[in-house]
Amino acid sequence: MDKVMRLASEKDVVVFSKSSCCLCYAITILFQELGVTSTVHEIDQDPEGREMEKTLVRLGCNAPVPAIFVGGRLVGSTNEVMSLHLSGGLIPMLKPYQTWC
Amino acid sequence: MPFSNLPLLVYIYQIWEEEGIEAIETWNVGEQQELEGDEESKLSIALDINSTCAKVAFVIISKSMNSPTPQFVPSRLSIYEPIHQIGIWGENFKRNGNPNTSTSLIVEVDNKLENESETTSHEMLAPTNNYEQEASKPIDKIQRRLAQNREAARKSRLRKKAYVQQLENSRLKLIQLEQELQRVTQQGLYMGGVLEGSHIGFSGTVNSGIAAFEMEYGRWVDVQHRQICELRTALNAHISDIELRILVKSGMGHYFELFRMKSTVAKADVFYVISGVWKTSAERFFSWIGGFRPSELLKVLVPQLDPLTEQQILEVCNLKQSCQQAEDALSQGMEKLQETVSSTVAGGPVAEDSYIPQVATAMEKLEALVSFVNQADHLRQETLQQMSRILTTRQAARGLLALGEYFHRLRALSTLWATRPPEPSLP
Numbered sequence: 001m002d003k004v005m006r007l008a009s010e011k012d013v014v015v016f017s018k019s020s021c022c023l024c025y026a027i028t029i030l031f032q033e034l035g036v037t038s039t040v041h042e043i044d045q046d047p048e049g050r051e052m053e054k055t056l057v058r059l060g061c062n063a064p065v066p067a068i069f070v071g072g073r074l075v076g077s078t079n080e081v082m083s084l085h086l087s088g089g090l091i092p093m094l095k096p097y098q099t100w101c
Numbered sequence: 102m103p104f105s106n107l108p109l110l111v112y113i114y115q116i117w118e119e120e121g122i123e124a125i126e127t128w129n130v131g132e133q134q135e136l137e138g139d140e141e142s143k144l145s146i147a148l149d150i151n152s153t154c155a156k157v158a159f160v161i162i163s164k165s166m167n168s169p170t171p172q173f174v175p176s177r178l179s180i181y182e183p184i185h186q187i188g189i190w191g192e193n194f195k196r197n198g199n200p201n202t203s204t205s206l207i208v209e210v211d212n213k214l215e216n217e218s219e220t221t222s223h224e225m226l227a228p229t230n231n232y233e234q235e236a237s238k239p240i241d242k243i244q245r246r247l248a249q250n251r252e253a254a255r256k257s258r259l260r261k262k263a264y265v266q267q268l269e270n271s272r273l274k275l276i277q278l279e280q281e282l283q284r285v286t287q288q289g290l291y292m293g294g295v296l297e298g299s300h301i302g303f304s305g306t307v308n309s310g311i312a313a314f315e316m317e318y319g320r321w322v323d324v325q326h327r328q329i330c331e332l333r334t335a336l337n338a339h340i341s342d343i344e345l346r347i348l349v350k351s352g353m354g355h356y357f358e359l360f361r362m363k364s365t366v367a368k369a370d371v372f373y374v375i376s377g378v379w380k381t382s383a384e385r386f387f388s389w390i391g392g393f394r395p396s397e398l399l400k401v402l403v404p405q406l407d408p409l410t411e412q413q414i415l416e417v418c419n420l421k422q423s424c425q426q427a428e429d430a431l432s433q434g435m436e437k438l439q440e441t442v443s444s445t446v447a448g449g450p451v452a453e454d455s456y457i458p459q460v461a462t463a464m465e466k467l468e469a470l471v472s473f474v475n476q477a478d479h480l481r482q483e484t485l486q487q488m489s490r491i492l493t494t495r496q497a498a499r500g501l502l503a504l505g506e507y508f509h510r511l512r513a514l515s516t517l518w519a520t521r522p523p524e525p526s527l528p
Contacts, residue, residue: 023469029429029430079476082480086483086484
């Protein structure tokens with residue numbers, strides 16, 4: 001629990017992923033498109049990866065990855081992010097963290 | 102047919118070319134001539150046809166009294182239901198003795214032209230003899246029966262159309278199955294599996310999942326067609342918003358049902374869903390991750406929804422943009438998946454004859470395809486839901502009608518394409 005929450009609050013937008021996960025990649029592309037740089041943690045590369053996976057599932061994610069945290073708070077998985085975006089709620093949420101070069 | 106006591110009837114049916122379904126009666130009689138009752142008389146009636154009417158279906162000319170044989174002059178789109186009506190009218194008039202008088206009975210009915218604000222006058226010529234008292238009663242009955250027959254005719258045509266559509270779908274499915282069979286026998290192996298021993302059993306399960314989906318999908322298309330017709334009728338009939346809401350909800354629910362079906366069959370064989378082989382060829386042309394593009398959906402819908410309020414225009418605009426962004430993200434994810442699978446399959450020493458590890462690894466990666474299909478359907482579902490939130494009930498109904506009609510036309514295009522005459526072979 002700790003490591004996940006710690007990592008999640010360290011940076012503005014955090015995506016927990018796995019190195020082979022292309023859906024996670026798609027999410028980072030979306031954030032990029034919206035002007036947000038997301039920090040990606042690949043839990044399959046992490047020694048505590050198993051625990052982190054369990055934590056993410058316990059937190060309510062259907063699939064452990066991708067798991068998206070914004071401002072230290074869990075937004076959800078791909079479904080939640082997509083629904084939020086289409087309903088117009090994602091951009092306001094990301095506004096404080098947008099970094100347009 | 103017992104027309105011996107029938108008065109002269111001039112009866113014109115006009116069928117709208119476009120719909121081919123709705124029958125609208127209108128008859129304007131410019132001039133009419135009285136019949137000589139006790140002899141065969143030739144009839145010529147000049148008809149002043151309303152300029153907005155498309156076609157004259159047929160004219161029934163009936164000789165009066167002594168000659169029992171009517172003359173029918175059918176033209177192109179003949180509808181024979183009115184024959185029943187004439188039979189009924191004949192009975193009505195038979196009752197009232199007097200075989201030597203002819204009665205001209207010409208009725209004008211208001212027509213239901215959308216683009217006409219004026220209505221033709223409702224005129225009834227009272228007969229000039231002892232039919233007068235009886236005239237009003239049978240006229241009402243006749244009009245009622247006319248309306249009933251119109252309704253029956255319309256329903257019959259709708260049923261026929263639905264049946265023909267079903268036949269077309271089945272025929273197309275048959276063509277697809279034949280093509281599939283050809284493809285499979287040529288390639289020799291459908292699953293392309295390394296584990297030859299078990300693939301037969303596995304593909305048996307796969308095929309039953311696919312077979313189940315194909316049947317369900319065939320039904321889904323039929324229900325879809327029925328819903329479109331209901332929507333169209335409801336919108337033209339100006340029913341209340343509450344009733345319209347029910348139709349909208351069931352229309353939306355129908356799409357959600359499709360996404361559920363696809364999710365199930367994707368678990369059995371995701372390639373089947375992505376290939377789009379379950380759809381018609383024209384639909385397949387527009388396929389994106391196993392279905393239609395949400396942004397494409399919006400492009401089809403929005404022009405049909407005018408007028409939109411400023412607020413609505415803004416929200417639709419935002420929806421279009423977020424849709425496009427989400428689609429792009431998923432598309433790039435798919436590309437990444439392709440690269441991953443490709444490099445996995447191609448990896449490892451080629452000199453050696455053992456490829457099992459690479460292919461097995463690639464199999465794992467392909468599992469992700471199921472997630473992509475699910476995400477794409479989720480996007481489609483969300484787009485539909487957002488649109489239904491932004492629009493009024495009536496607009497949503499029009500939108501669903503437009504969408505359903507669009508896919509219906511794509512299917513028709515596919516059928517037409519499949520049945521186009523073959524190119525002449527070169528000498």
